[in-house]
Amino acid sequence: MDASINLEPLRQTFTLKERIYQVLREAILEMDVYSKNTDLRLDERKIAQQLGISRTPVREALVRLENENLIEIKSRIGVFVKKRSIEEVAELVVVWAAIESMAARLACGQVSQKEVEELVLIGVKDSSENQDVYSEANIMFHRKILELSKCNMLKKIGEDIFAQIEPARRHAMRDPTRTEQSISDHAEIVNAIQSNKPEKAANLVREHTLRLEKYIRKTWKNLDT
Amino acid sequence: MDASINLEPLRQTFTLKERIYQVLREAILEMDVYSKNTDLRLDERKIAQQLGISRTPVREALVRLENENLIEIKSRIGVFVKKRSIEEVAELVVVWAAIESMAARLACGQVSQKEVEELVLIGVKDSSENQDVYSEANIMFHRKILELSKCNMLKKIGEDIFAQIEPARRHAMRDPTRTEQSISDHAEIVNAIQSNKPEKAANLVREHTLRLEKYIRKTWKNLDT
DNA sequence: TGATTTTCTCTGGTATACAAAAAACCAGAT
DNA sequence: ATCTGGTTTTTTGTATACCAGAGAAAATCA
The missing domain is CATH 1.10.10.10 (Winged helix-like DNA-binding domain superfamily/Winged helix DNA-binding domain)
Structure with missing residues (x-):
């Protein structure tokens, strides 16, 4: 050299x-x-x-x-x-659920202790005093899972989809009762990933995200028009 | 008039x-x-x-x-x-698997008898005499599943991803031994959907598609440089 | 007055002209 | 023959000019 x-x-x-x-x-x-x-x-x-x-x-x-x-x-x-309709947003959440679920599955068995700790810090810590902080942390949690999948395409496409959901999410995510549920969900997810249970992790993430879909369909009757 | x-x-x-x-x-x-x-x-x-x-x-x-x-x-x-690398194609297949798996899950419990028959006709019929015909039918089968999910976004994004995989797939899909395996997989998948077993259908589709991923990683060593 | 037609303007769509950067070329020197 | 340096060519990036459709406003007519 x-x-x-x-x-x-x-x-x-x-x-x-x-x-x-x-x-x-x-x-x-x-x-x-x-x-x-x-x-x-x-x-x-x-x-x-x-x-x-x-x-x-x-x-x-x-x-x-x-x-x-x-x-x-x-x-x-x-x-x-573009102002997305409820239907479109809900459907995008479904796609998002599919991708995140796969990411969680892949994350299992290839995460370091340090990465798990990061995940805990982001998603399980109770930040409910401040809605905005919580919201931000929530996003970061899901981002982190995409990252831990070590699958660049999964991450990229997941984030693309999220960008399309984000405006609607930010507008209508004002229900503080959802916060606690979310945090306990996150804890379970982290646990599943940490103890290398891909099937469980995937299911938890999917159901967690699909819960958002149901919530959207139920409560956002008057999103636009 | x-x-x-x-x-x-x-x-x-x-x-x-x-x-x-x-x-x-x-x-x-x-x-x-x-x-x-x-x-x-x-x-x-x-x-x-x-x-x-x-x-x-x-x-x-x-x-x-x-x-x-x-x-x-x-x-x-x-x-x-763009000439995609093996890694990229393989990763895209993973994303595709995630989406198709969710589609199959959603298809369960909302398919008509007629739709099931269409699916059978497309994906289970043995067309192995002609590789091209088989290949085409294979695509159609997966398309159809996306459709049966009744989720437009899932379908749209799934097809977008498929378009990115397609060139590589067409180039390297020349292994006839994969055909039979594929057809029996398809039969199982149809069966799961028909008998309304979402968990099973989702798993089958995922594993079926991830098998393609493994195959790609194993055999396409020399796709490009 | 109200409906219809015309015109006018606003906005994106397309064509063309020009600028700038990269690549190819070409001589002259070594 | 090869290297070097500048010059030309090629190709994309950006600016400008003009076109055409859609919709609103104005004019016209019954």
Whole structure:
């Protein structure tokens, strides 16, 4: 091995469409889509102007967002942030349950003690004093499970789906009675993973998530329109 | 009713970017990606020229395909059809297994006799005389299960994932010994669904699909580099 | 006045022009 | 022959200009 300098590749994707995509995506996810007085329209020209660039890269970012189901481009009418129906959100939760369940199954038997401890710290600790903190921790818990599966695709696709659910979830997750149930569920899940019981872990995660689905269908009658 | 001519709705995706997207997608999926002498490069201008249109809609179609992981757009270098690694394909199969398994679970208890018969016709009938026919039927069988779940998102996402696997699958699925195993698996699956055993159906489908994963990891050592 | 037609504007769709970066090329020097 | 350095070519990224459909507003007519 010689002593010559070893430089990093450097190339930081400088393309605008990429940057715009990320900016818009974040903005959309943070938007309170279901509030009555939110303007769901996105104007290509206005966005381009605001960012001080041309429409072209903006359009490409929008195409991508449309493909991710976050917006809808109605030809010659306008671009709108997508407001998912209850049915769609519920169905997405089902898909999410399928993926998380598999992740939990795979996590069994390949987690280190340290990883289990992280999971406990995130998901079992009672943060119910603060709804937002709890909510955030809840997300992290499920993210962590995806990670522990050591299956990148599972993680990636799981997070994609979650992004589609997130706006609705954030809007309607205001029921504090669900918190305690959730925490005890999490404890059971951690336990199953730790003691290497894939079947049980998978079932617990699935049922835990499907409980959210049932809850959504039951209580979100008036999500939109 | 009057005698004036009655024209068809026609309404067939008027936008070019949509049409191009579909054309390119199909072309890419039919491509033998893993063959040594396949040119993986896609030239924007050439495509635009061939189709007799400008680059703009072509680019938008490409952005979409990139978002679906079917191609890779290297900034200022070119766009290339993506050749998935073994690891990626195997992982995608895992995700697919998760989704199909959930679909089978949901299908239980909500299938009509007619639907079961369709499933039998597609997946259990021995078509092993012809590898291609079998392969096609195999796909249809799994598609049908997604459909029977009556969960649109599950179906949609399942098919998206399948599209990413398909090129590799078609390239490497040449082992006729797998056929018989597959057909008996299918029969078991149909049986479980018909007799309304969700747990069993889900497990069978999962294991059936994960068997493909194992097979891939074991035999496709030399898929690419 | 109310219904219908026309026009006008707004917005996305497409084409084209130009800029910039990468790759290929090509000479001249070693 | 090979290396080096600059130049040309190629290809993508971005900007700009124009087009066409949809919908609203205005004008028109019964």
